Amino acid sequence: MTPLELGLYSFPALLVMIFLRVPIGLAMFIAGFVGMWVLTGKPNLALARLKSESYSTFSNYSLSIVPMFLLMGYFATLGGMSQALFRAAESWLGHRKGGVAMAAIGACAGFGSICGSSLATAATMGRVALPELKRYGYDGGFATATLAAGGTLGILIPPSVILVIYAILTEQNIAKLFLAAFVPGLLAALGYMIAISIYVRLNPTAAGVRPAVPYAERFRALRAVWPVLLVFVTVVGGIYGGVFTPTEGAAVGAMGTGLVAFANGGLNWRTLFASFADTARSSAMIFFIVLGAAFYNGFLARTRVPQELSLWVVDLGLSPVLVLAAILVLYLIFGCFMDSLSMILLTIPIFFPVISALDFGLSPEQVAIWFGILVLIVVEVGLITPPVGMNLFVINAMDGGTSMIQTYKSVLWFVGTDLLRVALMVAFPAITLFLLPG
Numbered sequence: 001m002t003p004l005e006l007g008l009y010s011f012p013a014l015l016v017m018i019f020l021r022v023p024i025g026l027a028m029f030i031a032g033f034v035g036m037w038v039l040t041g042k043p044n045l046a047l048a049r050l051k052s053e054s055y056s057t058f059s060n061y062s063l064s065i066v067p068m069f070l071l072m073g074y075f076a077t078l079g080g081m082s083q084a085l086f087r088a089a090e091s092w093l094g095h096r097k098g099g100v101a102m103a104a105i106g107a108c109a110g111f112g113s114i115c116g117s118s119l120a121t122a123a124t125m126g127r128v129a130l131p132e133l134k135r136y137g138y139d140g141g142f143a144t145a146t147l148a149a150g151g152t153l154g155i156l157i158p159p160s161v162i163l164v165i166y167a168i169l170t171e172q173n174i175a176k177l178f179l180a181a182f183v184p185g186l187l188a189a190l191g192y193m194i195a196i197s198i199y200v201r202l203n204p205t206a207a208g209v210r211p212a213v214p215y216a217e218r219f220r221a222l223r224a225v226w227p228v229l230l231v232f233v234t235v236v237g238g239i240y241g242g243v244f245t246p247t248e249g250a251a252v253g254a255m256g257t258g259l260v261a262f263a264n265g266g267l268n269w270r271t272l273f274a275s276f277a278d279t280a281r282s283s284a285m286i287f288f289i290v291l292g293a294a295f296y297n298g299f300l301a302r303t304r305v306p307q308e309l310s311l312w313v314v315d316l317g318l319s320p321v322l323v324l325a326a327i328l329v330l331y332l333i334f335g336c337f338m339d340s341l342s343m344i345l346l347t348i349p350i351f352f353p354v355i356s357a358l359d360f361g362l363s364p365e366q367v368a369i370w371f372g373i374l375v376l377i378v379v380e381v382g383l384i385t386p387p388v389g390m391n392l393f394v395i396n397a398m399d400g401g402t403s404m405i406q407t408y409k410s411v412l413w414f415v416g417t418d419l420l421r422v423a424l425m426v427a428f429p430a431i432t433l434f435l436l437p438g
Helices: 003-019 024-040 043-058 061-078 081-093 099-112 118-135 140-151 161-170 174-202 215-223 226-240 246-263 269-303 305-316 320-334 340-356 364-382 390-396 404-427
Strands: none
Touching (some): 003 024, 024 269, 043 269, 061 081, 061 118, 061 246, 061 269, 081 226, 099 140, 099 174, 140 174, 140 404, 161 364, 174 246, 174 364, 174 404, 226 246, 305 340, 320 340, 320 364, 320 404
16 A cells, blocks of 8 residues: 555544544544554654654644633633623614624624634623523524624634634744734624624514613723723734734733733632633643644655645646635535534645645735635634534523524524625635735
């Protein structure tokens, strides 16, 4: 068996392990370890790689940004920032048809600016907004679908853990990726609000209306979100102003949200240690998946599967846009069965060389950034597509009276806006790139 054939056969073996519910990190590690053993015929070499790969992976300084952003999200929740964001958005939008749902989307976008995790955004805003949506007569499926879709803004609006991992894998500038994701993130929030507006007009009984509140109360609610704006401006402004690196910015953001949580009474010794423990568990899970992917992708590089695949695609003479569209469709399919981080770690080392070999009329850096944002969006869609939409499970578990089928039906409206946004960004790369310097 040639190395190339061995690399190709490893894919079905990996998928079988995933479908047998072997954790994705462990499945990739086993595939890479056994594949390297068979490829070299030397078990000692595979064992030696375990030591060297572990060191080279976890000595990457950029990875330290992941636990910092996760901790920032936990502190933001303790500081009452999610409640403040929702109350402010609800006071301005709640009296409109579908306004409470739109307020939930706006609050998710705001919380996503200080939390780099989609699941954390969905879970946090679900606890805050779901009772209000039910209180004002929103249909259970529509309410849960709205919050599941809003949760995806946690990984699209900077900071984003997924973008950090993509930047490390492709050796791109994290700050530029964050900047490129800003406009697509705002478009996502706007698209979800438009979908809500259309949905409630076609289904008038699906949503109630909250009484309007006086303007004085609206401005009081708006003033309560100043800590969110302060943290966001400090972190993002500091990164783009060259005051500190993205990793330093994450640490500053964690410290800032921690101080806000302490001032608001949400942070004490008990909750501090609980936040550290939750951050450690989440980080350990992510890092183990990163290690498994590094081991598997190192094996694939030895078999030359990514290089041969990129040469084969170029030799086909297909339109670059057609190849890009096919890859994005594959991501949508993978999203029905895999979580976002696993998809990124498993596929980017294979697909990125293919995209880099094609001519889109852009510089190599522009292609890398544009492709990264497109991948981020379609991975985000995977979080709300059946049967394994993780955000759908998180939100639906909070509402025992709503069946998963009801949530599935309503969430298709939001998936539709995501697909339209992807098509728009494929057709007009400038939507992603125009904020970049130079």
